[in-house]
Amino acid sequence: MPYSLDHIRTFQAVVKHGSLLAASKQLALTQPTVGRHIDLLEDALGIQLFTRGRAGMRLTEKGADLVGVANEISGSALEFERVAAGLEEQISGSVRLSTNQIFGTLLLPGLVAAFMQTHSEIDLEIVVTNAVSNLLQRDADIAIRMFRPTQNDLIARKVTDLPMGLYAHKNYLDRNDAPQTLAALKQHVLIGQDRSPTLIAAFHSAGIDLTRGDFNFRCDDDVAALHAVRAGIGIGPLHTGMAARWPDLVRILPQLDIPPLQLWLACHADVRHNKRIRLVMDFLAQKLSSPYANCSI
Incomplete structure (x- = not known):
């Protein structure tokens, strides 16, 4: 054979x-x-x-x-x-999306519900991962990313900036006075990542010198960390648009200048003319420009 x-x-x-x-x-x-x-x-x-x-x-x-x-x-x-795939003219078929845990579990299903009702001929496959999917290897057709893609041969479109802030639940603040200074912040229960260094780097860029040991609750699962904030465990970072959906969350040190997350869409240059992929990408670009506007999370 x-x-x-x-x-x-x-x-x-x-x-x-x-x-x-x-x-x-x-x-x-x-x-x-x-x-x-x-x-x-x-x-x-x-x-x-x-x-x-x-x-x-x-x-x-x-x-x-x-x-x-x-x-x-x-x-x-x-x-x-x-x-x-880039030469394909028909609309029907599958489009594979790669996105992180927050978007994939809390936002994307609500955003694409109307799209799937209107375009029942298109199947959506969602890859939920904080790892960077390799579009060159066809791990996905479209990637939603929180940073500017740098791989060669990718078409990238910046959608918006997502402002960030520190938040705590009212129940936590009933037990603890809200910190008024960066120095006081370290005296609180902080929610952060376990092995990933990205959050510490973001704090450093905002002028907050933290180490892994400063986080009393550590988890690399973004959804678990989000729910830890909502459960009143301590103080943690959230997208301000998402936090606004939960009135029991209070912003901590609102004057703090935390760099926003950049929201990008990316696909391989070879498939940018595929009608099905272009249709999904255009829809996502529109909806993700204000991702929390029409979502109930």
Whole structure:
């Protein structure tokens, strides 16, 4: 049986992860299927690509020589698919969106509800992750990002700035006097991230010198951190437009100049002329210009 592009992609996954099991999880295939792909590829090429052992799959010298070629072949195939998607004229089909936890769980469903009623021929696939989806690898068709995209070959559109503030629930402030200075802020229960450094960097840019140890409640899940503020655990950062939806939240140190989050939409340049993707992107650009206007969260 001749090898196929799928077998080459399996080869890449095994090279990347070093085991059949890990590669199978990435590819959403069974472990025996991944092993069969490698066997077929080796039989077709007449060379051994890996040595098998307790430590996993190790590239042979000949297998290592083929990694660069495999990457070129896979990259060309992805480019072919992107260009083909960009030439697609029909509206019906799927559009895959990548967004962070706050938007994906609390905002996006409400924003796209009306769109899906009007355009029932379009299926929306939502990838909720704080990791940066690789649009070049077709992880998503459109990405909603809180920073300006810098990857080459991307079309990026800035939608708006999202003002930020520090907030606490009234119940917390009933037990604790609201801080009036930055120095007093450190005497309060602060809600922040656990391992991610982004929030600490944002505080530093606002002139607040905090370390991980200054946060009494630490969590890298943005939705959990948001609900910690709403539960009255302590003080934490929120988008001001979102916080306004909850009247029991009080802004802390409103004079504090916290840099806003930039809201961007991005897609690969090859698919910018795809009518379906362009339709969804234009809709999102309009709705996300004031993301909290028509949402009940």
